[in-house]
Amino acid sequence: GENVEQHPSTLSVQEGDSAVIKCTYSDSASNYFPWYKQELGKGPQLIIDIRSNVGEKKDQRIAVTLNKTAKHFSLHITETQPEDSAVYFCAVQTGANNLFFGTGTRLTVIP
Amino acid sequence: NAGVMQNPRHLVRRRGQEARLRCSPMKGHSHVYWYRQLPEEGLKFMVYLQKENIIDESGMPKERFSAEFPKEGPSILRIQQVVRGDSAAYFCASSGGAMNTEAFFGQGTRLTVV
Numbered sequence: 001g002e003n004v005e006q007h008p009s010t011l012s013v014q015e016g017d018s019a020v021i022k023c024t025y026s027d028s029a030s031n032y033f034p035w036y037k038q039e040l041g042k043g044p045q046l047i048i049d050i051r052s053n054v055g056e057k058k059d060q061r062i063a064v065t066l067n068k069t070a071k072h073f074s075l076h077i078t079e080t081q082p083e084d085s086a087v088y089f090c091a092v093q094t095g096a097n098n099l100f101f102g103t104g105t106r107l108t109v110i111p
Numbered sequence: 112n113a114g115v116m117q118n119p120r121h122l123v124r125r126r127g128q129e130a131r132l133r134c135s136p137m138k139g140h141s142h143v144y145w146y147r148q149l150p151e152e153g154l155k156f157m158v159y160l161q162k163e164n165i166i167d168e169s170g171m172p173k174e175r176f177s178a179e180f181p182k183e184g185p186s187i188l189r190i191q192q193v194v195r196g197d198s199a200a201y202f203c204a205s206s207g208g209a210m211n212t213e214a215f216f217g218q219g220t221r222l223t224v225v
Contacts, residue, residue, distance in 0.1 A: 034213065043202050043216035043217050044204075046213055098159040101156075
């Protein structure tokens, strides 16, 4: 199956700074790349996604970039706020197969 | 439009008992995925089902675990003869299609085996 690596595992930033989380994958046929945010005691929440025909997508303070040649994609959060503190997971889907998840990044935004 | 509903939210079972976890997908969704999550760890794929069919069960232990998604009613993840190592959060997600379609998660069932 797909091998998804996510870095860093933990990330602390000052409020207002930017946060970047990166994921790499192994299957060049992968074509769908969502990001999820998981708060304590809750289920993962889809926050943004990108498909293989697009290189970048932005939604307010959140953006995702995709480099298909290098097989990596990144989540960018600008102007971070304390409520952005959570665990973030990247995921990869190949065709009609299931979603493979990264190991997660615990983001802490320091007020 | 209700989201993905999982019940129960918390389930306590003694070793050797059976655990039944239910997942009602979002309205209009016919694809269900089950994941298992240990504390401080990621989401491990277990099984992917469409209505009345198991598409991929490569992540599910062959013994004691089974899953179904009947034509009517919720998807069920069944764990027989539970052991302490089965204690985890079990999440299901649903989507409306097989390819490149957003998958939405429920709040999970936290299983504790005592």
